[in-house]
Amino acid sequence: MEGLLAGNDEAVRALYARYGRLIYSLGYRLLGTREAAEELTQDVFLTAWRKAARFDPTRGRLSTWLMTIGHNLAVDRLRRETGVSRPTLVLVDEVPDAPGLDEEAVLIERDAAVRALSSLTDAERRLVARSYFRGMTAREIAETDGIPLGTVKTRLRSAMIKVRKANEGKGLV
Amino acid sequence: MNCATVREGLAEHALGALLARDAATVDRHLAWCAACRKEAGELARASATLAFALAPEEPPADLGDRVLEVVQDAVARRDRRPQSSPRRSRLIAIASLAALLAVLGAGWGAVMAGRAARSDRVARLEQIRSESAVERFRDLLNSAEFGNPENEAFLGTLEPTTPGGGSGSALVLVSPSIVDLALVLVDGMPPQMRAVLPLAVRIRSDDGVLMVGRITKDEFDDSGAGIVMQEFADLDGFDTVIVRDVNGDVVMTGSLETRAALATPSP
Numbered sequence: 236m237e238g239l240l241a242g243n244d245e246a247v248r249a250l251y252a253r254y255g256r257l258i259y260s261l262g263y264r265l266l267g268t269r270e271a272a273e274e275l276t277q278d279v280f281l282t283a284w285r286k287a288a289r290f291d292p293t294r295g296r297l298s299t300w301l302m303t304i305g306h307n308l309a310v311d312r313l314r315r316e317t318g319v320s321r322p323t324l325v326l327v328d329e330v331p332d333a334p335g336l337d338e339e340a341v342l343i344e345r346d347a348a349v350r351a352l353s354s355l356t357d358a359e360r361r362l363v364a365r366s367y368f369r370g371m372t373a374r375e376i377a378e379t380d381g382i383p384l385g386t387v388k389t390r391l392r393s394a395m396i397k398v399r400k401a402n403e404g405k406g407l408v
Numbered sequence: 409m410n411c412a413t414v415r416e417g418l419a420e421h422a423l424g425a426l427l428a429r430d431a432a433t434v435d436r437h438l439a440w441c442a443a444c445r446k447e448a449g450e451l452a453r454a455s456a457t458l459a460f461a462l463a464p465e466e467p468p469a470d471l472g473d474r475v476l477e478v479v480q481d482a483v484a485r486r487d488r489r490p491q492s493s494p495r496r497s498r499l500i501a502i503a504s505l506a507a508l509l510a511v512l513g514a515g516w517g518a519v520m521a522g523r524a525a526r527s528d529r530v531a532r533l534e535q536i537r538s539e540s541a542v543e544r545f546r547d548l549l550n551s552a553e554f555g556n557p558e559n560e561a562f563l564g565t566l567e568p569t570t571p572g573g574g575s576g577s578a579l580v581l582v583s584p585s586i587v588d589l590a591l592v593l594v595d596g597m598p599p600q601m602r603a604v605l606p607l608a609v610r611i612r613s614d615d616g617v618l619m620v621g622r623i624t625k626d627e628f629d630d631s632g633a634g635i636v637m638q639e640f641a642d643l644d645g646f647d648t649v650i651v652r653d654v655n656g657d658v659v660m661t662g663s664l665e666t667r668a669a670l671a672t673p674s675p
Contacts, residue, residue: 242479242480242483242486244476247475247479247480248472251471251472252472255467255471255472255475256465256467257460257464259465259466259467259471260462260464260465261462263465264462264465265462272465272467273468273471276467276471276475277471277474277475277478280478280479281478281479284479284482284483285647285663285665286645286647289614289644289645295453295456299453299456299457300614302456302459302460303456303459303614305459306456306459307612307614311650314656314658315657315658317657324462325462325463326461326462326463327461327462327463327464345460345461347457348457348458348459348460348461349461351454351457351458351461352458352461363423363458366423366424366425367423367424367425367455368458368462370424371425372420372425372426372656373420373426376425388417388420391419391420391423392416392419392420394419395419395422395451395454395455396419398457399450399451399454402454402457
């Protein structure tokens with residue numbers, strides 16, 4: 236991180252080599268176009284450079300920190316660009332084989348994500364996907380589906396308790 | 409809002425599924441409640457894991473080079489800035505604060521003039537409240553604790569998301585020995601934007617979002633200026649200001665990037 240903080244070329248290249256594909260995938264799956272995914276990737280690494288001094292390895296993995304930056308930037312964009320059609324969400328357990336290399340920490344996180352999502356019912360999974368990956372509020376989901384807001388809230392709460400429990404004791408939550 | 413009520417909404421808070429005003433209420437609670445903040449942090453880390461569930465996609469071969477260029481450009485811009493001595497940094501910071509206070513004074517004065525015609529009593533109460541906020545801020549600047557060399561100020565400007573959508577300034581004071589402060593001034597809002605008031609002003613870090621306050625119709629003067637200020641337990645890491653309208657749309661954003669130590673350097 237010291238190298239990134241200094242804007243060292245090798246440090247930036249090394250960070251991109253480890254996490255570039257991960258961040259690009261986040262942008263592509265959430266925003267739907269290669270152009271948007273490329274912009275998001277550049278924004279994430281620029282933000283990481285600006286905030287490098289504030290990364291605290293005792294509070295979480297570097298990969299999670301970068302993905303949180305990416306998710307925040309992507310959701311901001313989703314909410315700014317209302318009315319723009321978004322791609323069908325494709326999750327890692329829905330594709331037969333994921334080509335390309337990822338570092339071990341990413342694979343561990345990916346396993347944790349799959350474990351978390353598989354602990355959910357189909358309805359909970361769809362609900363979590365719409366709020367977390369689409370940036371929809373509970374009220375928007377309730378209005379779209381024509382169901383009581385209280386029901387959406389209860390289901391989201393239940394789902395997140397399961398997500399947390401799925402990885403308890405594995406050093407991820 | 410008590411802890412039980414807040415905890416019922418923490419899952420939605422972690423997923424970003426709360427309405428803006430509800431998220432703000434939770435943020436205010438989290439700012440002072442360590443137990444709920446711990447719970448919120450655990451849920452936030454759990455939700456962050458979900459991002460890894462997205463199917464991988466191969467980026468273009470030259471994206472790494474473009475990422476490097478973007479960072480190199482930012483590094484070069486930083487390095488081109490004149491290097492300030494600690495004393496000069498302090499003077500710049502104090503001058504910026506003074507300028508901001510002057511703007512605040514003018515802004516509040518105009519607001520007060522408009523209100524006087526409506527209700528002397530309400531205007532007087534608001535004036536006392538506003539003046540009290542400025543006084544507290546000035547007291548803080550003049551306090552002995554403010555000389556702590558670990559105090560820092562972060563300044564930034566707010567840019568509209570659409571051309572002609574006004575502008576703004578933001579100031580965050582981070583101190584290990586006294587309360588932290590966030591102060592946001594929005595001005596030059598065009599008349600048509602009154603229809604989308606109140607504006608919700610938030611400040612964000614990687615770990616979450618805090619509500620600074622709402623700027624209502626009553627708090628806007630004729631020139632389209634309004635101010636919010638809030639004290640927090642800890643604003644370290646909060647570096648982005650987001651202003652949303654009544655519909656939840658982002659109308660203004662800004663980064664708090666200008667950083668300056670405020671203490672007088674040792675001889």
